[in-house]
Amino acid sequence: MISDTPVNHFRLKAYQVELHPMAQTHQVLMRSWRNQDEIRQQMLSQECISEEQQQSWFKRTQYDPKQLHWVIEFRDTPIGATNVKSLETGKTVQQSAVLEPGLYIGDARYQGNIVAFAPTLAMYDFCFEQLGTQLFRAVVKHTNDKAMAYNRKLGYQLTESGELSVLELNYERYQQYTAPIKQFLSRPRKAK
Amino acid sequence: MDNLQTLKQAFTTALGIDAAAVTDELTYNTIPEWDSTAHMILVAELENVFDVMLDTDDIIDMSSVAQAKLILQKYHVSFG
Numbered sequence A: 001m002i003s004d005t006p007v008n009h010f011r012l013k014a015y016q017v018e019l020h021p022m023a024q025t026h027q028v029l030m031r032s033w034r035n036q037d038e039i040r041q042q043m044l045s046q047e048c049i050s051e052e053q054q055q056s057w058f059k060r061t062q063y064d065p066k067q068l069h070w071v072i073e074f075r076d077t078p079i080g081a082t083n084v085k086s087l088e089t090g091k092t093v094q095q096s097a098v099l100e101p102g103l104y105i106g107d108a109r110y111q112g113n114i115v116a117f118a119p120t121l122a123m124y125d126f127c128f129e130q131l132g133t134q135l136f137r138a139v140v141k142h143t144n145d146k147a148m149a150y151n152r153k154l155g156y157q158l159t160e161s162g163e164l165s166v167l168e169l170n171y172e173r174y175q176q177y178t179a180p181i182k183q184f185l186s187r188p189r190k191a192k
Numbered sequence B: 001m002d003n004l005q006t007l008k009q010a011f012t013t014a015l016g017i018d019a020a021a022v023t024d025e026l027t028y029n030t031i032p033e034w035d036s037t038a039h040m041i042l043v044a045e046l047e048n049v050f051d052v053m054l055d056t057d058d059i060i061d062m063s064s065v066a067q068a069k070l071i072l073q074k075y076h077v078s079f080g
Helices: A024-034 A051-062 A114-131 A145-154 A171-185 B003-015 B036-050 B056-061 B065-074
Strands: A012-014 A017-021 A067-074 A077-086 A098-105 A135-141 A157-160 A164-170
Touching: A012 A114, A017 A114, A024 A051, A024 A067, A024 A077, A067 A114, A077 A114, A098 A114, A114 A145, A114 A171, A114 B036, A114 B056, A135 A145, A145 A164, A145 A171, A164 A171, A171 B036, A171 B056, B003 B036, B003 B065, B036 B065, B056 B065
Parallel strands: A098 A135
Antiparallel strands: A012 A017, A017 A067, A067 A077, A077 A098, A135 A164, A157 A164
């Protein structure tokens, strides 16, 4: 299942951030983030990736309708990347009821900051409300305390524990758990 | 109670920490008590005690006690 044209044409703007479909121009920055020690160590594949591997990954994912990738911009500056992948065999992201999310904040100033929730909220709103997603299923290393805590604040519940923990989130719990943080991130910005 | 004491009390209440820990150097996400959830509780507490409403940029930028003082000064809260 491969598309003839790039699959992600969804530009999202909410909660003070913009999500731009990942493009060729982002790849140098993406690779530098991906190869940071603190990000690499939390990924399932921990090796540093080469420029060629980055290019190969981008060319493959750009046309794969089973995944959508965005670069996160905050205050007109790229700060990280986020994505969703279909977890149903033979179904695109738009067709799949269950999606797996991915996120990393490459800019250290915003790691652990409240703004790190903004891209997730923008993407989950889009998936639940526009694409008809029923469930998010996250897979996290059980040692990744920050990701576990982050997901719990979104309303995720642990469904499998082991070296890799599996957590799931439906729309009802998502709405319930994220209402306060959405309220803080939705306030108007004053002109500077 | 002056504004500095009120600020310290707000941090103590919102984060559940000792008043002695509330120094200018205390920074968001460097202690378990000041995580993103506590940050929202802290913002609500500061807004309540100083009768202000912070905008989103200020909520995001309030990364330390020192920074909180600077931000609150923009809302006409003086710390002497």
